[in-house]
Amino acid sequence: MRYLTDRKRAVGKGASGSGTEHFWWMTMSSVALAFLVPVFVFVFGSAIGGTQAEVIAHFSRPFPAILTGLVTLVGMRHFAKGAQVMLEDYTAGTVRKALVITVYSLSYLVTAMVLYALGKMVFMSTAAQMLNQ
Amino acid sequence: MAETKRVERPLSPFMIGPYYRVQMTSMSSIMTRATGNALIAGFLLGAWWLIAAVSSPGHFAFVNWIVTSWIGWLIFAGMAWSMWYHYLTGLRHLWWDSGRGLDIETAEKLGWGAFYGATGLTLFTLIVLWIV
Numbered sequence: 001m002r003y004l005t006d007r008k009r010a011v012g013k014g015a016s017g018s019g020t021e022h023f024w025w026m027t028m029s030s031v032a033l034a035f036l037v038p039v040f041v042f043v044f045g046s047a048i049g050g051t052q053a054e055v056i057a058h059f060s061r062p063f064p065a066i067l068t069g070l071v072t073l074v075g076m077r078h079f080a081k082g083a084q085v086m087l088e089d090y091t092a093g094t095v096r097k098a099l100v101i102t103v104y105s106l107s108y109l110v111t112a113m114v115l116y117a118l119g120k121m122v123f124m125s126t127a128a129q130m131l132n133q
Numbered sequence: 134m135a136e137t138k139r140v141e142r143p144l145s146p147f148m149i150g151p152y153y154r155v156q157m158t159s160m161s162s163i164m165t166r167a168t169g170n171a172l173i174a175g176f177l178l179g180a181w182w183l184i185a186a187v188s189s190p191g192h193f194a195f196v197n198w199i200v201t202s203w204i205g206w207l208i209f210a211g212m213a214w215s216m217w218y219h220y221l222t223g224l225r226h227l228w229w230d231s232g233r234g235l236d237i238e239t240a241e242k243l244g245w246g247a248f249y250g251a252t253g254l255t256l257f258t259l260i261v262l263w264i265v
Contacts, residue, residue, distance in 0.1 A: 030227065031227070042262065048200060048209070059183065075176070079169070082166075086170060113180045114183055116187075
């Protein structure tokens with residue numbers, strides 16, 4: 001008698017090794033971005049053209065700061081996983097591994113840069129407010 | 134063990150032209166991938182600009198000059214079109230995933246819809262941002 005079910009023996013045998021996890025993650029993040037991005041385009045776009053002080057004041061307000069942070073976090077992961085599929089379609093072996101690692105690194109670097117900038121903007125405008133009091 | 138014969142076959146995008154006719158469905162699919170990946174350019178410029186805003190005034194003046202010049206305008210206008218196109222074809226994917234709209238006629242209409250829709254939404258975005 002075989003104690004393993006058919007399903008149990010099939011899990012992990014597919015080409016992806018992770019079932020439909022990648023596809024489902026892209027579906028979830030695309031729905032999130034569908035709500036976030038249209039608002040973000042206008043929030044980001046309206047800051048262009050301001051002075052340095054105006055740009056800092058703009059992005060240190062709660063709504064633009066949280067929205068920009070969310071779009072960057074979700075958007076950069078969505079980009080990395082999407083670009084990964086493109087690379088997996090057209091490259092193989094070590095080149096593929098190197099390119100996927102590069103794209104993942106780039107997306108995390110951009111995420112860290114934006115979060116750092118947003119954090120420092122909030123800090124700078126809070127400090128400016130305290131000095132004015 | 135029998136030797137596995139490797140047959141050199143052309144990969145998907147290189148089939149178009151000599152083997153496959155150029156069609157709305159294949160073109161809109163390629164464009165979805167192209168626009169999605171192109172968006173990294175806008176994100177890099179945007180991230181650089183935000184970093185510059187919290188560094189020295191000289192650094193900000195330099196990056197802000199690029200962002201507000203015609204080069205920056207061209208990049209962000211291109212990014213707006215890419216974003217809206219990728220957005221609309223992304224919605225198309227979500228609709229397809231529900232098992233609907235998969236017949237050729239609908240798929241082709243949605244392809245043109247994404248193209249014209251992205252152009253219209255980009256103009257709308259640029260006009261709103263120009264007024265505000």
